[in-house]
Amino acid sequence: NAGVMQNPRHLVRRRGQEARLRCSPMKGHSHVYWYRQLPEEGLKFMVYLQKENIIDESGMPKERFSAEFPKEGPSILRIQQVVRGDSAAYFCASSPREHQNTEAFFGQGTRLTVV
């Protein structure tokens, strides 16, 4: 029963480097959502993607952050020129139906530490 797979589980980057976070949705799911969890806070929505399309990126910072979900392969959340404030847990969820996050299932998260 392969759930949502995220890798790496832990990622350490120096300030200024790039971070790439991967998310493979559950089998049969074509919708992916990315969230960020800052220390001792709830999850903040970042972006919602369907295969090859960004549906809603209203929660994504305008600079340095980008996301994609290609036809083949995992969804990628990319953070360029990381800063200490980017240190957080990044969660990915997938769901089988459009605009229905009601059955989203979460991955185990990637913990990004910027040193």
Added chain:
Amino acid sequence: AQKVTQAQTEISVVEKEDVTLDCVYETRDTTYYLFWYKQPPSGELVFLIRRNSFDEQNEISGRYSWNFQKSTSSFNFTITASQVVDSAVYFCALIPASGGSYIPTFGRGTSLIVHP
């Protein structure tokens, strides 16, 4: 705009005590979904329950029960006879479903510590 408030930052109980985690929400949507998730120390998010706004029946699942009160915009979660394994951070979340936007809003979470 939606808002989910979990006023209890941390709750500490002794094993076998009952504990209730509060969740109060605000939304203008007439249709919405409410969720509870558990985040154990290992960090993953575990889905516990989803409730539709038009279904106010309370639900019980083993030692877990949920009390949905639309009149007070609350969706509280009770653990009966708590166990050490219940120690985790619990998040309440809301997803609006009638305005075309399905962006979820999470509360800040309640950290539950169950002592043996």
